[in-house]
Amino acid sequence: MNPARALIVDLPGPDLTLEEGRFLARHSFGGVCLFARNITTPERTARLVRDLRDALGHDALVATDQEGGAVLRRLDVPHPPTPMGLGALRDPEAAREAGAVAARGLLDLGINWNFAPSLDVNVNPGNPVIGERSFGSDPALVAELGVAWALGSEAAGVMSAVKHFPGHGDTQVDSHLDLPTVNKSREALEACEWLPFRAAVRAGVGSVMTAHILYPALDGERPATLSPAVLTGLLRGEWGYDGVVVTDAMDMRAIADRYPGGVGAPLTLTAGADAVLVCGHGELTPHAEHLNAVERALRDGTLAEDRLQEALTRLASAARRFPGTPRPYTAAERERDGAQVRAWARASVTRVGQVPRLSPDAEVLLLTPDQPGVGGPYGDSLGGDELAATLRAYFPRLRHANYSPTDARAARALLDEFPGAPALLATPTRWNLTPVQKELAGLLPARGGIHLALWNPEHARALPLPALVSYGFRPAHLAAVAQALITGEAPGVLPLAAPEVV
Known part of the structure; x- marks a missing residue:
């Protein structure tokens, strides 16, 4: 049992250097998240993905954020529409096909995990980070369109991660910068923020990404990412979700300022997460810090081995279900998808x-x-x-x-x-x-x-x-x-x- 398999890490640039390849292979992390700095020409990025799997094993998960609209990492293929633009169409079949458009552009490179779509309900006009990334302010519409998008992606071969559970739509603080708090009752959360996520659980969507947000109605001390009450009590226990739970990036200041040196990694695994997203944005040291913290927690018993094994089993199952075998995105498919994207834009x-x-x-x-x-x-x-x-x-x-x-x-x-x-x-x-x-x-x-x-x-x-x-x-x-x-x-x-x- 290798605890590093529970960590998803990032890389500095568009190529895997010899030093980086040795680092990845030595630790055998579970996967890599690619950002815009990693994605260049199709040939170069496809080679990067192959090199990653050569270093980590062919069951490694390779992820990115190809949400549509403003949050896109690959730009040389048809752009999936903005989620809120799909909300303006109110057409679940369009949303399903938009998820497939996103997936086709990723699987072409061998990327098999998309940290999308956002199921946050945009009920706060002052929200600094969600906005048009949401399908809208109606929880039922967000549920219908968001789940359709996720299932469209997965039918096309790329696992979806619906985010940011249990809801980032009613905040006025960006969790990249500080820790938001959502002071709502369980009843209010159930009627709004939770409705889309419960629909995703019922639909069997492959993964859920956590939010670095404090929800006092559930846990007055720990943000959702680190909260057993949220991840195990609510998501696993009450709702019965058995897919992959992945954290939002642990370098975001909502977590990093309060749990420095990687100590959040064993806490989130203990709380019920399966994959810890560790981003160094050019530095490899944070990856080792988080891994060291997990290994210490295993040695002192604060992270149970059976909990880690459960997480690794889920990740291995996801890799079998979404193997990331590259599927060429043909010129005819690109032309068709590009025409559809333009039609959606006009209609929205x-x-x-x-x-x-x-x-x-x-x-x-x-x-x-x-x-x-x-x-x-x-x-x-x-x-x-x-x-x-x-x-x-x-x-x-x-x-x-x-x-x-x-x-x-x-x-x-x-x-x-x-x-x-x-x-x-x-x-x-x-x-x-x-x-x-x-x-x-x-x-x-x-x-x-x-x-x-x-x-x-x-x-x-x-x-x-x-x-x-x-x-x-x-x-x-x-x-x-x-x-x-x-x-x-x-x-x-x-x-x-x-x-x-x-």
Whole structure:
């Protein structure tokens, strides 16, 4: 029994160096999670996956986060749609096929575990990390679409990890940065956060990822990832789940600040997790630290051998069920999936307010922020120049100005220079609106301004402008928004509850 098989680790770069290969083989970890820094050309990444399995054994699990929308690791294949964009479609068959699209792009490389989809119910507009990663604010809709997505992925050969159990949708703290607390009763959690996860358990989804969140109604001391009451008492005992339980990354500050040096690893295994996700983001030392902590716990009896064996048995069973044998993603399949992704994007664009149509021959102004920053699970964002280049293909007379978070002068100058031209205010950002964005939005209603909410759909309800919501900033989303500006067709339905009136 090798305790390292319960650890899923990460790597610094796109190739497995000799030193790294020896490190992996010496410890024989259970698998690897790949990030954007690891995924380059298809040939190079496929070779990396082969090298990983040569080092760890061919039952190693190779994982990544290919959620769709903003959280994507492989970008050279059709992009699965944003979950909330699927919520705007309200079509479980589309969700099932979207999961399969994600899987086809991963299994092509030999990746057999996708840490997706998010089954978090987006009931808190101020949530800094979930947002459009959720299918919406209705628990029943999230359950229907999320489970369909997961089963579509698994039918295509890639194990799904529904996350973040028992629910990250009603937090105002990002667990990458600190420990959130959800102060809800068991009854309230059962009616909202837990409903999608219970549906996933009933459907037999292959794995569940834990949340680094404190739920005082269940455990007043330990976050869910480390809580026997949550993982064993609720998930295993009350709900009868027998699939793989994997932690969210243990380097996230909600855990690492409180349980340093890897001591969280034996605690989560004792609590009921089967796989501990350990990310060093370029450093291999954290992997050894977590393994040492597990080995110490085995020696002193705080981690029982039969509990570890149970975890390893589940992981071995998952590897047999999802062996990761590469399945080529053919050109015909990619063409078909790409066309479907574009169709979903057009069908999900949602109108908020009365959005005027624009003529392709019109002079149109575009106002965009400087390249937005990213953080947490996000790897990239949309720059203003890229958006302008895309829209200019539809509006050849488009004129563009970037503005900074603290200075609207460039945008104001463009508005003054073309006082009769309609203006598009784009918000390709996940985070809170800046004072400059609010200032510019106040200038535009009188001149027929339109808000393009290209990432966070809550922004559409926060600014006093008619808006088109795309639920994402990938090429299919941008093309869909441009077409909606011209045709007026925006058939999506906002999958968010109306804001409360105070």
